[in-house]
Amino acid sequence: MSVETGERQKIIFLVEDNKADVRLIQEALKNSSVSHQVVTVRNGVDAMAYLRREGEYAEALRPDLILLDLNLPRKDGREVLAEIKADPQLKRIPVVVLTTSRNEEDIAQSYELHVNCYITKSRNLSELFKIVKGIEEFWLETVTLPLD
Secondary structure, eight states, X not given: OOTXXXXXXXXXXXXXXXHHHHHHHHHHHTTOSSOEEEEEESSHHHHHHHHTTOGGGTTOOOOSEEEEOSSOSSSOHHHHHHHHHHOTTTTTSXXXXXXXXOOHHHHHHHHHTXXXXXXXXXXXXXXXXXXXXXXXXXXXXXXXXXXX
């Protein structure tokens, strides 16, 4: 819980295999006005284990927001998204696909799988920071989400 507001810390679940992108996204969130913790896994298998609180993730906290890359090892982001949205315990967690893919098929398939938002990562550092800040402001400050 945040001492100032009495609200609990928000959990941002980042599913991203690119170490540089993980560092950049964490840096972009560093000066957030929302008390948060970024939890990161690097492949789709670990993402689902975390979300289902399996194995080493048995004590995992339920995320308030999932930032999901599409191109992941072991189980790609499309499969992860499909599993999240098909699971009654997980489907209400907002999922933002944050990926380099501009492929129309990826975009259409993501929305068919009920993604909440699809955003293409910018390779421009200041643009990427602006994108991440916008995601944070909208999903953690503006919208009202269900308490699960």
